[in-house]
Amino acid sequence: MFVDTHAHLFYPDFAPDWDEMLGRARADGVDRFVVVGTDASTSRAAIELCSGRERFHPTAGVHPHEAASFDEAARADIEAMCRLPGVVGVGESGLDWFKEFSPRAAQLEAFRWHCDLSRKLDKALVVHCRDAFEECFATIEASGARRGVFHCFTGGVDEARRALELGFHVSFSGVATYPKNEALRAAARFVPADRLLLETDCPYLPPQGARGRRNEPSLLRRTAECVAKERGVALEELARTSTSAACALFGLE
Ligand SMILES: [Zn+2]
Numbered sequence: 001m002f003v004d005t006h007a008h009l010f011y012p013d014f015a016p017d018w019d020e021m022l023g024r025a026r027a028d029g030v031d032r033f034v035v036v037g038t039d040a041s042t043s044r045a046a047i048e049l050c051s052g053r054e055r056f057h058p059t060a061g062v063h064p065h066e067a068a069s070f071d072e073a074a075r076a077d078i079e080a081m082c083r084l085p086g087v088v089g090v091g092e093s094g095l096d097w098f099k100e101f102s103p104r105a106a107q108l109e110a111f112r113w114h115c116d117l118s119r120k121l122d123k124a125l126v127v128h129c130r131d132a133f134e135e136c137f138a139t140i141e142a143s144g145a146r147r148g149v150f151h152c153f154t155g156g157v158d159e160a161r162r163a164l165e166l167g168f169h170v171s172f173s174g175v176a177t178y179p180k181n182e183a184l185r186a187a188a189r190f191v192p193a194d195r196l197l198l199e200t201d202c203p204y205l206p207p208q209g210a211r212g213r214r215n216e217p218s219l220l221r222r223t224a225e226c227v228a229k230e231r232g233v234a235l236e237e238l239a240r241t242s243t244s245a246a247c248a249l250f251g252l253e
């Protein structure tokens with residue numbers, strides 16, 4: 001069975017067919033979820049959604065798109081949530097130079113703060129990085145944070161190597177199935193099995209063949225099939241190694 005290590009399951013998109021969606025996920029071998037917050041209110045929603053559900057694990061953090069509104073009150077909220085025992089990660093946070101919805105200086109300041117919190121709590125830092133690898137690596141390195149994941153990885157072998165050198169995991173999403181992303185698939189062949197994770201980032205970024213629709217956890221399987229084929233391993237083997245890597249990173253049983 002697979003872990004979907006990055007799913008925004010609190011979005012209203014999933015409410016109408018929640019049970020059917022989870023049924024499809026289980027049928028396709030996805031039975032554990034890291035539910036990732038993107039600001040104070042969705043982090044709270046992630047925690048609420050996961051409470052009382054055994055195989056759902058929340059994180060709390062502020063997405064770089066929201067960095068401009070990351071004020072004192074939000075910091076206090078996020079820190080309190082990240083300190084809760086069931087919260088398995090800090091983020092998502094990071095740098096997005098591609099969309100740049102928040103000014104770069106605000107993104108950097110927010111990201112530094114999340115890096116420090118991850119180091120202090122020794123909880124996985126969930127990193128969102130778009131067109132900002134150099135600045136992400138430098139910020140992580142300076143902070144001393146050494147536990148985390150580059151989620152929805154979009155780099156090549158060189159960027160994967162740098163992430164691994166920092167002690168981080170690398171997570172592949174449906175983007176790895178897009179025909180033009182050959183450099184990304186080279187990274188998927190390169191990352192050692194004990195550092196390789198899988199995710200959907202749903203409801204965003206459905207894999208090839210499902211583009212234009214809402215993404216959902218069952219579609220993780222298509223990414224897994226693509227990554228397994230690239231690596232020349234059986235799907236069951238990838239399920240075993242990626243699940244144990246996810247459990248090690250997020251401290252799951
Ligand atoms: Zn992201």
Ligand SMILES: [Zn+2]
Nearest residue numbers: 006036092201
């Ligand atoms: Zn995300």
